[in-house]
Amino acid sequence: MTTSRTPAPSVDRLAPWAFEAFVEANTHDTAYRPPVVDGPVGPTIIRNGHELVNFASISFLDLERHVPVRRLFAEGARAHGLSTSGSRMTQGICRPHQVLEETIARHTGKERAISFATGLLANIGFVNAMSSSAHFDTGIEVRNHDTFFVVDRDVHWSIWKGLEGLGYGRNVHAFRHNDVSGLARVLDRVRARDRKTVVIAESIYSADGTMGPIVEILDECDRHGAISMIDDANGFMVYGPENRPYAREAAAIRERADFVMVSLSKAIGLEGGAIAGPAAAIDAFELLSGTSMFTAAIQPPTAYVATRTIETLADNPAIVDDYLAHAARLRRQMHEADTPTTPTESYMLSVPIGNDAAALQMREWFVEDGYLVPVFSYPAVSRNQALLRLFPHAGHTEEQLDGFLSTLLTYRRRLGV
């Protein structure tokens, strides 16, 4: 008797999802197969055998010059293995995770920190933990489905993803980007003081590189009895010392924000994230976040290197001081060349171009001429509000930065933007 086999799903069954038409309609603007980088990512990268000066790397400190990252990773791997291979609650965390979490708590000025495989999981886990209801037994319960969230419109996708399903316009409201009076209006309107309210904003925003009005946001939280969470992914270990920009905001995050999210993929140059805050809440997050328990953790050697990198940056402020001066120099040169950037003192340079087609053309020309420059165009930003978003890298030479600037000026003249 022949055994019938279940036929493989036919491609036609996916037709109602219209994936093929979607991809075909957009391939002139968007690459759906990601380009492949050969070798390590740094101030330059190799794609298709071509070297490109890289303005897309979110890890910008050229750390291998200051921290023997790869040797430490190997050391951490030898001592602690490559994978946690088990849940935090059942098997436990590796020693490097515990040390990393204590290190992050210390450097953020909070009682405790909990680590996640990525910053995205940290953010989703935070929202989930703050809005969960769980009942195990009498007295062992939380009922937080009535938490009210008020967020800056431009917060990261991961926050919006976490808030999905909580009811925009009911339990979730947004205020215009960096608009404290908008925040105040929402908090007044929803009578935040009578509710469990959480305000979420970022320190440095990824699209425009601006620093949020942190002090004023925290003032409004105090005024309305709201809990604050600051996503400091782009600021962690960069801002804080008095000699650097945004010392006031960094101090406010440290001293006044209830919770802070940090990323290990920016200044720290690795992968991972954490939420730091009051110990009782973070203890509860172990069970309530979901994203610390039901998925993989940061690889142990990564946690091992992250701790050492954080301590190196704290003990050697010149590493970040020099980088910030390097980024500021490029900003100054751009202004002197009559190329405006979004007003901010942060290391991220955001160059408004405007016309979407012009920005996308620039992106192609840049690659042909040896530069990898991220372009934000519609729908990532509003129509014809396209911009270039640059991360100067500590490893970029003067020659590379001068070359980039003169190339940009040439394109602007050519396109009339």
Added chain:
Amino acid sequence: MVNDTDTLHTLAHIVEEIAGVESAEVTPEKSFIDDLDLDSLIMVEITLQIEDTFGVKIPDDQIAELRTVGNAVSYIDGHRP
């Protein structure tokens, strides 16, 4: 008979409260998006407030049709319980 001046007045206050646009600016010929500079997130909040205030449910496929303040006033008045 329903007084659509009352509806306009109430709607203008909803828009002022939610979006910070002065109620005097919220006049029938104005487009929410192009003239009053409201985005889709604000429109969701305004729609929900309209539902709560007037008892009028606006289905998702109707929201896009309410381009102007006048469109919204007419819809509300035509569907009030």
